[in-house]
Amino acid sequence: MLFTTIILSLREIRRHVLRSFLTVLGVVIGVAAVVTMVTLGDAATRSVQAQIASLGSNLLTIMPGQGFGRGGGGAAPQPFKPEDVEAIRTQIGGITATAPQVQTTVTAIRNSANWSVSVNGTSSDFLVGQQWKIVDGRGFTPAEEIAGKSVCLIGNTVRTNLYHAEEPIGTRVRLGDISCEVIGLLATRGQSGFGQDNDNTVLMPYKAVQRRLTGNRNVQTIMVAVDPRYDSKAIQDAITALMRERRKIGADKEDDFNIFDTKQISDTLAGATNTLTRIVTAVAAISLLVGGIGIMNIMLVSVTERTREIGIRLAIGAVAREVLLQFLVEAVVLSSLGGLVGLLIALFACAGLSALMHVPFLWLPQINLIAFAISAAIGVIFGYFPARRAASLNPIDALRHE
Secondary structure, eight states: HHHHHHHHHHHHHHHHHHHHHHHOOOOHHHHHHHHHHHHHHHHHHHHHHHHHHHHHEEEEEESSSSSSSOTOOOOOOBBBBBHHHHHHHHHHHSSSEEEEEEEEEEEEETTTTTEEEEEEEOOOOHHHHHHHOOEOOOOHHHHHHHHHSSEEOOOHHHHHHHHHTTTTTTTTEEEEEEEEEEEEEEEEOOOOSSBTTTTTTEEEEHHHIIIIISSSSOOOOOEEEEEETHHHHHHHHHHHHHHHHHTTTEEEOOOOOEEEEHHHHHHHHHHHHHHHHHHHHEEEEEEEEEHHHHHHHHHHHHHHTTTTHHHHHHTTTOOHHHHHHHHHHHHHHHHHHHHHHHHHHHHHHHHHHHHHHHHHOOOOOOHHHHHHHHHHHHHHHHHHHHHHHHHHHHHHHHHHHH
16 A cells, blocks of 8 residues: 555656656755755864874973963063973873973975974973874984984974985984984874974974074973873863962962863864854754745645545545545655755765865764655655645545536
């Protein structure tokens, strides 16, 4: 019985192909828009989280000042000292690595090639906290860090622009006014979440950078890697108390340093992306409502056009339930076909837009199944009233209808 009803519904849809297509166009657009927005929103969220993760996971970055830069034209914030780094390492529990960072930009020269690079003076703990692997060569030894020897690790961008196909390990490169031995090659990391090329970097022992490039003992930032088993907020509070004591900040004064948590930044950005995705998805879902109203409108027109046919069926023995089922199935078939077409369009739209937006292409089975189920439900909800109207027709009145 149901199979026969479906065949009759498909035959009726084929009789009015253009009208059927225009009827389900709202459902097609609605399903395609909703699936595309949710999929791209999820892809964007994952992309943001991956970019933040490129800075390192469970990392705290301690910077002098009350924000990015001086702010308000005030005096430069008091820089950190190597003793501050040692105090955090020895007095704060629940951390796996603590590394100072002294950064500057210089021109790297190798034979006839030169390239502007970012030099980061740090310790071997920096690689531990950042989970940054060395693909060739070795890292700093404790003796090299203590003595501040002129040795360095280079990123892939530096290797490409200065060495081309030549093996860099064991060679010397000029960084500004100093000559540095290349002892290691860093793994490729790509761009950071702020558009910076992570691979255009040179790592050196921080004492060498202080002595040979910056000319002072200042530490610009301190990186702290938190043990995942510990509460990051509690460790931040402990570091804050320690730094306030070391920097002699009175109880009535605000901190003159900031602690940035990469996990909190990632969660905040992901939350903002999810909120925007929900708003856009809700707007796109209005098309589904419009599509449902269009199906109900055309089904009412179809009932009017086929009133005599309905009367004949009722007169020769068809029951009201069978007539209701026929029109209800037609509405569900229409909306389901619209849902399938919408999913197909969404698939191609997600593939194309993800490439343009530079986010990973995802196919989410759950949202696709939910969208298809909603499209079928729209057929049931908006098709029931016209089907009920057809089933309630009086056979005699229907046969008289012209």
